[in-house]
C-alpha cells in the first residue's frame with residue numbers, strides 16, 4: 001500500500017503497487033479426491049471433501065472450499081514465496097489471487113481480471129469479514145494503481161522511482177488493527193470522519209503528484225499521511241524509529257507505514273543503503289506485471 005490505508009474502507013481513494021517479489025502457486029492434479037498443500041506456513045494432506053479449519057492456511061482453504069464441488073479430482077498445491085511468510089505486505093492478497101487463479105484454471109475456466117478479482121475478493125471477505133480489495137487489485141493488475149471500493153475503480157498510474165521497504169520484525173493481523181481503530185472511533189465519530197476525509201484529500205493529491213511525476217510532493221504527502229496514520233492510532237515506537245532514521249537521509253523524500261500498521265512494513269520513497277537502520281530491509285522494486293498463469 002502506498003497510501004489510502006484505512007480510509008479506503010470508508011469509500012475513499014487508495015494507491016497500491018505490485019512489487020517484484022512473487023508468490024508461486026503450482027497445482028498438479030491427482031487421480032483421487034485427496035489434496036496435498038505444501039507451504040512454508042503449514043502442510044496439509046487429506047480429503048478434498050473434508051477440509052480442515054487451519055487459520056495458517058485460511059485464504060487457501062477458503063478458496064478451495066468455495067469451488068471444491070466443481071472440481072473433478074483432488075490435487076497437490078505447492079506454495080512458494082519469495083518473501084518470508086511473516087512479512088505482511090499484502091501476501092494474503094497475493095496468495096489468494098494466485099490460488100484462485102490456479103483453481104479456476106484447473107476447473108477449466110479462463111476468466112478475465114475483473115472476474116478473478118471478484119472471486120478473490122469473496123475469499124478475502126469470507127476469511128476476514130471485510131477488506132477493501134486494494135492489495136488484490138495490485139496483485140491482479142500489477143504496476144501502481146489508484147483504487148476505490150464503490151463504484152469499483154481500478155486505474156493504472158505511471159510507475160514510481162526507487163522505493164525502500166523495512167520490516168518491523170512483527171505484524172498485527174489486519175482484522176485486529178481494524179478492531180482497535182473501530183474501538184477508538186466510537187468515542188469521536190465526527191473527528192474520525194474528518195480524519196478519513198483528510199486522508200482522502202491527501203491521497204487524491206498524491207495521485208496527481210504521481211501523474212505529474214512530482215516526487216518531492218509525493219514524498220511530502222507520504223509524510224503527511226503518516227501523521228494521519230499516527231492520529232488514527234496505528235503507529236508505534238518501532239515503526240516511528242524506522243521512519244525517523246530514514247528521514248535523516250536527504251535521499252529519502254517521504255516515509256510512512258505501509259498497510260494497516262501496528263507493525264509490518266514502512267515504505268520510503270527513495271533509497272539510502274548507507275543509513276543505519278537496524279531492521280530488515282526488503283529489497284523490492286515496483287513490478288508492472290500482475291498475476292501470471294501458465295497452464296500445461
Ligand SMILES: Nc1ncnc2c1ncn2[C@@H]1O[C@H](COP(=O)(O)OP(=O)(O)O)[C@@H](O)[C@H]1O
Nearest residue numbers: 039056079081085088089090091092093095174
Ligand atoms: N507462503 C504462504 N503460504 C500460505 N499462506 C500465506 C503465505 N504467505 C502469506 N499467506 C497468508 O497470508 C497471511 C498474511 O497476511 P496478513 O497477515 O493479513 O498480511 P497482509 O494483510 O499484509 O496480507 C498469512 O497468515 C497466510 O494466511
Ligand SMILES: C[C@@](O)(CCOP(=O)(O)O)CC(=O)O
Nearest residue numbers: 005006090131132174259260
Ligand atoms: C487497513 C487497510 O486499508 C489496508 C490493510 O493492509 P494490510 O492488510 O496490512 O496489507 C485494509 C484494507 O484496505 O482492506
